[in-house]
Amino acid sequence: xxxxxxxxxxxxxxxxxxxxxxxxxxxxxxxxxxxxxxxxxxxxxxxxxxxxxxxxxxxxxxxxxxxxxxxxxxxxxxxxxxxxxxxxxxxxxxxxxxxxxxxxxxxxxxxxxxxxxxxxxxxxxxxxxxxxxxxxxxxxxxxxxxxxxxxxxxxxxxxxxxxxxxxxxxxxxxxxxxxxxxxxxxxxxxxxxxxxxxxxxxxxxxxxxxxxxxxxxxxxxxxxxxxxxxxxxxxxxxxxxxxxxxxxxxxxxxxxxxxxxxxxxxxxxxxxxxxxxxxxxxxxxxxxxxxxxxxxxxxxxxxxxxxxxxxxxxxxxxxxx
Numbered sequence: 001x002x003x004x005x006x007x008x009x010x011x012x013x014x015x016x017x018x019x020x021x022x023x024x025x026x027x028x029x030x031x032x033x034x035x036x037x038x039x040x041x042x043x044x045x046x047x048x049x050x051x052x053x054x055x056x057x058x059x060x061x062x063x064x065x066x067x068x069x070x071x072x073x074x075x076x077x078x079x080x081x082x083x084x085x086x087x088x089x090x091x092x093x094x095x096x097x098x099x100x101x102x103x104x105x106x107x108x109x110x111x112x113x114x115x116x117x118x119x120x121x122x123x124x125x126x127x128x129x130x131x132x133x134x135x136x137x138x139x140x141x142x143x144x145x146x147x148x149x150x151x152x153x154x155x156x157x158x159x160x161x162x163x164x165x166x167x168x169x170x171x172x173x174x175x176x177x178x179x180x181x182x183x184x185x186x187x188x189x190x191x192x193x194x195x196x197x198x199x200x201x202x203x204x205x206x207x208x209x210x211x212x213x214x215x216x217x218x219x220x221x222x223x224x225x226x227x228x229x230x231x232x233x234x235x236x237x238x239x240x241x242x243x244x245x246x247x248x249x250x251x252x253x254x255x256x257x258x259x260x261x262x263x264x265x266x267x268x269x270x271x272x273x274x275x276x277x278x279x280x281x282x283x284x285x286x287x288x289x290x291x292x293x294x295x296x297x298x299x300x301x302x303x304x305x306x307x308x309x310x311x312x313x314x315x316x317x318x319x320x321x
Contacts, residue, residue: 001087004062004095007045007052014056015042018063022078025112029301030139030236030278034207041065053095055079055088062113064092069198071105072190078112086118093126097308108135108188109306123304131309135184138289140297141278149270153263156219156256159228161264164216167227169204172218172247173197175227179247184284187307200232203244209234212241215268219257228252231261233269236278241269243279246288262291 007015019041023033044050045065052065060082066075075096079089093109100107111119123134155161164172173196180186189195204211215233220226229248235241243265248258269277279297281288 001084001091002059004053004055004064004088004092006048007050007054007063007065008048010045010054010056012042012046015045015054015063017057018054018061018078019045021061021080022063022076022112025078029112029303030242030280031208031303034209051096051099053092053099055092060084060088062088062092064096066096066100066107066109068101068104069195071103072195073100073104073107075107075109076112077109080113081115081118085114086121089114089118089122090125093122093306097129104310106187106307106309109308110303111306119304123306126306126308129308131311133307135188135305135307136283137280137303137305138283138299139278139280139301139303140289140292141276141300142296142298143276144266144270144274146270148266150267152267153260156260158223159219159221159257161217162220164213164218164230164232165204167218167230169197169200171227172200172230175230175249176200176245176247179250181250183282185282188282188305200245203232203234206234208244209236209242212268212272214272215241215265217261217264217268219261221252226252229257229261231265233265235274239275241272241274241277243277246279258291262295266295 019038023038041050045052050065050067052063055062060080062079064075064077066073077089077092077096079085079092096109097107114122126132127134173193176196177193189199202208212233212235216231218230219228221228227249231243232245233241234244246262266277279292281292
């Protein structure tokens with residue numbers, strides 16, 4: 001099979017169709033970016049600002065691209081299912097990994113389009129590369145029911161709730177970083193607080209769905225004042241909302257803070273009229289999974305992220321919504 005061609009050489013309409021396909025797949029997985037992401041991605045690919053590689057529709061189609069932020073790269077491989085989809089995906093993933101600049105120390109790669117069997121085979125192959133691992137995640141969901149709207153759960157003694165925007169982004173980023181430090185989830189964001197800050201700015205800015213201030217809050221210990229936890233939510237559709245981020249200070253766990261915030265979040269979504277709530281969780285995050293399962297959430301979709309780290313990079317050590 002011929003290697004894929006650089007994205008700038010592909011016709012604009014072809015790139016537009018492939019990026020549309022990526023977004024449609026991400027919508028089904030509840031991970032779709034908002035705003036002008038499609039148009040901006042096509043323009044960046046065409047101009048070479050976003051490195052990418054493609055196969056034309058006549059050869060089955062396919063697209064791979066990445067964005068580098070300092071030493072970290074975030075990448076995607078999309079291959080429409082069909083004849084030799086594994087071969088196209090293998091070639092695209094190879095072009096992507098070999099196209100990473102030497103300044104990039106790690107890359108997280110997501111996949112869409114492939115049939116489950118082909119994706120699993122590809123991940124097995126990629127995992128043989130030095131510095132590789134596969135991180136499995138699940139989308140969990142359940143219907144909101146009248147009991148979610150019952151009287152608010154008792155707030156833990158010595159704490160109070162404050163509006164999420166009354167807390168600085170820097171304070172939230174510090175809490176997020178400490179809450180997930182040393183976990184697999186931390187690998188997907190990065191080792192620096194600045195990377196958590198960037199993600200939070202995007203969430204609060206509505207880049208992953210209309211941010212719901214009414215269903216987002218922070219829990220603060222009163223004496224002395226200390227940020228103990230937070231939950232952030234967004235709208236996916238008029239009927240469905242998701243928990244984007246859910247964090248508790250690791251030094252303050254086992255005090256019921258997490259259970260309280262989660263029940264508060266469900267009540268807030270019910271009060272706003274949503275019918276269903278969803279979230280993403282890394283399968284290795286067993287404490288979070290148990291909390292969600294006890295709350296009636298069930299797995300509705302799965303996704304794998306391939307992670308590669310350059311030799312000599314940082315050692316490998318959330319609950320994501």
